[in-house]
Amino acid sequence: DAGITQSPRHKVTETGTPVTLRCHQTENHRYMYWYRQDPGHGLRLIHYSYGVKDTDKGEVSDGYSVSRSKTEDFLLTLESATSSQTSVYFCAISERAGGSSYNEQFFGPGTRLTVL
Amino acid sequence: EDKVVQSPLSLVVHEGDTVTLNCSYEVTNFRSLLWYKQEKKAPTFLFMLTSSGIEKKSGRLSSILDKKELFSILNITATQTGDSAVYLCAGAYSGAGSYQLTFGKGTKLSVIP
Numbered sequence: 144d145a146g147i148t149q150s151p152r153h154k155v156t157e158t159g160t161p162v163t164l165r166c167h168q169t170e171n172h173r174y175m176y177w178y179r180q181d182p183g184h185g186l187r188l189i190h191y192s193y194g195v196k197d198t199d200k201g202e203v204s205d206g207y208s209v210s211r212s213k214t215e216d217f218l219l220t221l222e223s224a225t226s227s228q229t230s231v232y233f234c235a236i237s238e239r240a241g242g243s244s245y246n247e248q249f250f251g252p253g254t255r256l257t258v259l
Numbered sequence: 260e261d262k263v264v265q266s267p268l269s270l271v272v273h274e275g276d277t278v279t280l281n282c283s284y285e286v287t288n289f290r291s292l293l294w295y296k297q298e299k300k301a302p303t304f305l306f307m308l309t310s311s312g313i314e315k316k317s318g319r320l321s322s323i324l325d326k327k328e329l330f331s332i333l334n335i336t337a338t339q340t341g342d343s344a345v346y347l348c349a350g351a352y353s354g355a356g357s358y359q360l361t362f363g364k365g366t367k368l369s370v371i372p
Contacts (some may be wrong), residue, residue, distance in 0.1 A: 252301050
């Protein structure tokens with residue numbers, strides 16, 4: 144399995160509180176992604192990173208921010224959590240994502256977040 | 260708007276049956292089609308298909324891509340209870356700085372003894 148960990152694995156928080164989820168990789172892969180998975184919607188991309196300090200928005204980025212200060216860590220922050228952000232959050236990594244080849248994304252174990 | 264549609268949404272079969280899962284896609288700047296298997300945890304990678312008409316196989320699983328009809332299928336022969344999972348299809352497209360994936364909603368396969 145790809146060396147990807149997510150923390151925390153489970154979190155319950157209250158509406159309006161800030162929350163930060165961490166994704167840590169030991170593969171030295173350049174590309175990192177944050178997804179959320181909800182029943183009836185499947186996996187949706189929140190933000191992604193194509194290098195240290197290089198990030199961009201995905202399909203459902205409103206209410207989320209990210210930071211990547213070093214290759215191995217990609218942080219997802221909910222500045223003021225809402226009940227609609229209750230979800231399972233997955234981090235993914237990819238070695239290459241451009242040029243003449245594309246490498247598959249490997250997923251972390253997920254974080255189950257409940258916002259009351 | 261990009262979209263990936265999987266069918267059926269759910270399927271129940273008996274052990275030993277053969278199943279075919281379908282995936283159609285409309286993805287701008289399409290690069291490849293990926294299949295993942297998700298049990299009660301993170302999705303695990305199965306196949307990536309880039310060229311049309313070339314079948315990829317892994318044991319009892321196989322998959323093929325039709326880039327003209329924008330369609331892919333995943334076949335599982337001689338199903339086992341361990342094949343029970345949600346199978347996800349995703350279209351990879353080139354975007355700013357990276358390739359990204361658009362996922363379908365998945366097909367839930369249940370294999371009963």
